[in-house]
Amino acid sequence: MQDIKIISARYDEPTVQRLVAENMLDLSERYGGTGDDTPLAAADFVPPNGDFLVAVADGTLIASAGWRRHGDDAELKRMFTVQAARGRGLARRMLAAVETSATAAGCRRVILETGDKQPEAIKLYESAGYTRIPDFGYYQGHDGVLSYAKALPPAA
Template structure:
């Protein structure tokens, strides 16, 4: 059974999972990783979900303010041993519910073309491609998505 904890970016389990995420992204993105890393700091993120299986932290995700009605999904990760079990979808749905509670009506996110599993996850959960936004405009490896959550 998966349990979800609402917390913030100070939580040690979240920080441990993000370290694993960054290692994996560095392997996938190579030299481009430094570009993305500058936009993925975890200081002062107020809305974080950590997923647990049998008491062990196995997945995470976060949301950050993006615009008046829009929040950005960040730092989605599931430990390799727990993938393909629905953990990421549970985390994503909890983030969307929290965003709604906070008054947001739209979620946006960015992922990379070298992360086809992430692209499938977001499409499966109702996210649709949207033009690259902000710092991702013109970035060949970036794919941006959007979902109305109202």
């Protein structure tokens, strides 16, 4: 894979929103509806209460992952890799970058919601040390929702 940089970006940038729209299309194809209806705002991803990261290759955004503060935790949102870049470890790199950012902000763990129709995401999270927790978020109580968490090391 070409040289890939992971950088912070504004959630409301047009190029970021195009990638988010692709993410929502992917979720819509899996689950129906419009994708993820969780209320989000660009301000959710502004440090120190969040961060939105993108992977850039040859000037093109190919992956995203953000986090927003949820109490003492960092809630993972909008984790996505474009189809052409899948299967090369990029999602794992994005997840690690989120964990690093959240650790630096003093979060104690990363929490997330995913769905049972995303087996590749479930496999990634479990192999990265995430364990099931009680459902907590916007989709709490919905069929097929799976919530996970991973403890973060104390900030240095």
